[in-house]
Amino acid sequence: MPAMVVAGLQWGDEGKGRIIHTLSKRSHYVARYQGGNNAGHTLVLGKDDILALHLVPSGIVYPKVQCLIGNGVVVDPKALHEEVEVLRKRGIKSAGRLWVSPLCHLIFPYHIKVDHYLEDRKLAIGTTRRGIGPAYKDKIARVGVRVADYLDAKLAARLITDNICDKLSSLAPANELKQIESDIKKDYPVLSAFLRRMMADVSVTLTDAIRKGRKVILESAQGTFLDVDFGSYPFVTSSNPVASFAPVGVGIGSQMIDSVLGVAKLFTTRVGTGPMPTELKDSLGSEIREVGLEYGATTGRPRRVGHLDLPMLRKSVRINGVDRLALTKLDTLSGIKGFKICTGYRLNGKVLKEPPDGRSAMDALEPIYEDVGAFTGDFTNVTRYRELPASAKKFVDRVLREVGVPAAILSVGRGPHNQIVLDPKYLKQWL
Ligand code: IMP
Ligand code: MG
Numbered sequence: 001m002p003a004m005v006v007a008g009l010q011w012g013d014e015g016k017g018r019i020i021h022t023l024s025k026r027s028h029y030v031a032r033y034q035g036g037n038n039a040g041h042t043l044v045l046g047k048d049d050i051l052a053l054h055l056v057p058s059g060i061v062y063p064k065v066q067c068l069i070g071n072g073v074v075v076d077p078k079a080l081h082e083e084v085e086v087l088r089k090r091g092i093k094s095a096g097r098l099w100v101s102p103l104c105h106l107i108f109p110y111h112i113k114v115d116h117y118l119e120d121r122k123l124a125i126g127t128t129r130r131g132i133g134p135a136y137k138d139k140i141a142r143v144g145v146r147v148a149d150y151l152d153a154k155l156a157a158r159l160i161t162d163n164i165c166d167k168l169s170s171l172a173p174a175n176e177l178k179q180i181e182s183d184i185k186k187d188y189p190v191l192s193a194f195l196r197r198m199m200a201d202v203s204v205t206l207t208d209a210i211r212k213g214r215k216v217i218l219e220s221a222q223g224t225f226l227d228v229d230f231g232s233y234p235f236v237t238s239s240n241p242v243a244s245f246a247p248v249g250v251g252i253g254s255q256m257i258d259s260v261l262g263v264a265k266l267f268t269t270r271v272g273t274g275p276m277p278t279e280l281k282d283s284l285g286s287e288i289r290e291v292g293l294e295y296g297a298t299t300g301r302p303r304r305v306g307h308l309d310l311p312m313l314r315k316s317v318r319i320n321g322v323d324r325l326a327l328t329k330l331d332t333l334s335g336i337k338g339f340k341i342c343t344g345y346r347l348n349g350k351v352l353k354e355p356p357d358g359r360s361a362m363d364a365l366e367p368i369y370e371d372v373g374a375f376t377g378d379f380t381n382v383t384r385y386r387e388l389p390a391s392a393k394k395f396v397d398r399v400l401r402e403v404g405v406p407a408a409i410l411s412v413g414r415g416p417h418n419q420i421v422l423d424p425k426y427l428k429q430w431l
Helices: 016-026 077-089 109-122 132-140 153-168 174-198 202-211 243-250 283-292 310-320 359-364 390-403
Strands: 003-008 029-032 041-046 049-053 066-069 098-100 216-219 259-265 268-270 304-306 324-328 340-347 350-352 366-371 407-411 419-421
Touching (some): 003 016, 003 243, 016 216, 016 259, 016 324, 016 407, 016 419, 029 202, 066 202, 077 174, 109 153, 109 174, 153 174, 216 243, 243 310, 259 310, 310 340, 324 390, 340 390
Parallel strands (some): 003 259, 029 066, 029 216
Antiparallel strands (some): 041 049, 268 304, 340 350, 340 366
C-alpha cells in the first residue's frame, strides 16, 4: 500500500520540502502533480547548505529515487534546464532519473510577458510572475503547447506563432513580438533535445510501480488556500494543489492512493495579496518572520505572517482527506511571546468554525483568539515527543484536538533529522 500524497494545508510554504526530503530517502519514486516553477521547496542538506527546488521533485537528492513531473504540472523548459544545470554543478545527477510527461503544458516567454502585464496593470494578485496562470489558461482554452507537441518542430512553430500573435499583438509592438518568437526559435535545438531525453510516460511508470509495491510519493506544490477551486479566489494559483488532484496530475487511478499526509506550519504565512484573517502587521509578525526565515524561496519576497488559523486547517483536512498531519516549525515559536491560536471567526454576529467562501465575507472576518502560553528552549535536536517542554506539548496537543486528526511527524528544526516521529506505524515503510 505504498502511494502517499503529501499536500500543503495553508498558503504554501508549510515545509513540504523538508518532510518529503525525510520520507523520500527510502521511496522509489517522487512525482510532482501540479503547479510549476512558482514553487520553492527548500531542502537543508547540511549546515549552511541549502537547496531550493522549483520544478524538480524533492526526492532528487537521493540517487536511487526516480523523479517524475506529471501531466498536471506546467513546465518552463528553460527554467527546468537551468535547474538541472544547478543540480549538476552540485553533483546531483538527473540523467536517467528525472522524467517529464509528454502531456505537460509548456510555459514560454509570452506567458511570462502576459503574467507581468496582468500584475502591473490589471489584476495584481502578487503572482510569482513565472507565467503560471497564462500557461494554465492556454491549457484549458485548448491552445497550449504540450511537451509532445513541442517535439514536433513544425507543429510547435505554428502553435507558437499563433499564440504569440493572439496574446501579445495588443500588448507589445511588432518588433518585440518578432524578438520573442526568434528567442524561442533560438532555444529550440537545445531545449527540445533536453526534453526529448527526459520524456517518459508517467502514468504507465507509476501504475506499474504501484502494482509492484514500489513506494511512491506524490508531491504537491503550493497549498489548499491557493487552490483555484478551494482557495481564497481570486488570490490563488491556477492549479489544484489539493490531494484529490494528485491522481489526475500524474495519470493513475484514484484507488491507488492510500494515504494523505497534510503538511501544516504551526503559524500562518502567505505570499502575495489576498485575505489573511490572522495576519500580524506588528512587531510580533516581524519577529516570527526573522526567526523563521520567512522569505519566499522563489522570489525572495518577505512572507506575511500570522497566528495559527485553525478554521483553515479544519477545512483543509476535510477537502484533502488528510489522514495524518505533518506539523512544522515548532522551533520557530520557541521564545515568542504573545503568539495565539485562532479557534473560529466572528461574522455578522455568528461564530464560524471554517472560513467562508465569499470574497467580502473573507475580508470581514473577526478572528477569535486564545492564548496558548509561551514556551522556550532549544529543542531542535529532540527526537522524542516526551522530551519537549511541557508547554510546547500542551500547545501541539491543543492544535491536534482542534483539528481532529492525529499527527505523524513534527518538525522542530530545519534539517531532515530535526523531526520527531509521532506515529511510527503510519510511517513505517517510509523511514
Ligand atoms: P502564481 O502561482 O505565480 O500565479 O501566483 C498566484 C499566487 O500564489 C500568488 O499569491 C503567489 O504568491 C502564490 N504562490 C504561488 N506559488 C507559491 C508557492 O510556492 N508558495 C507560496 N505562495 C505561492
Ligand atoms: Mg515554498
